[in-house]
Amino acid sequence: MNKTMKYKLKLDYTADELKELKELSKAYDSPMYAISKLLIARTHSVENLQAKYFAIGHEDEFDLMADINNVVMGTAVFPNKLYIVHDKATDHYIYYNELLDNLRWSQLRIPDKKTKKEWLEINPAYEPMLEEVED
Incomplete structure (x- = not known):
């Protein structure tokens, strides 16, 4: 039996950021395309994630990319309210x-x-x- 691993999100996210992450998973089937969306200035629907990306330190960039990868690939575990x-x-x-x-x-x-x-x-x-x- 091939059981898919699930991963907790590495960074903390606001409710708006979590909503945008979920939207990325619906809009993209490639994590690289989803990540590239954050780099395009004034992209609608991911303003909160863009602000997070531009505000985080370099040491957290990999964790953000890993979270986006896991969300798009369907292996992310979102926190329970x-x-x-x-x-x-x-x-x-x-x-x-x-x-x-x-x-x-x-x-x-x-x-x-x-x-x-x-x-x-x-x-x-x-x-x-x-x-x-x-x-």
């Missing part, structure tokens, strides 16, 4: 209680972060209370 559960009516959040090894509600604790899928597997009723957070 993380969420907290916030009950706005009571202003309480769900946090993990290590002593009791379970989830609890509190205003004073650091909220637990999970993917949307993980929260909904625990309780589908959490969906309206989910708030996206930075990892």
Whole structure:
């Protein structure tokens, strides 16, 4: 069985940059063409990635090229969005209680972060209370 390797993105990306990376994977079947798009001045649809490329140091250029290669070739693993559960009516959040090894509600604790899928597997009723957070 030939199993394709998957690779985590090497650099951190904003939500807009991730969206542009995904668009590159739809528009190009060659990583070299996708990378060359970043080098063309005022190319539409990749402005955020262009800004990232021009702002990064030389030591990060290879990581950017590797990420673009993996995205275009379909071997990239995109980061999961993380969420907290916030009950706005009571202003309480769900946090993990290590002593009791379970989830609890509190205003004073650091909220637990999970993917949307993980929260909904625990309780589908959490969906309206989910708030996206930075990892």
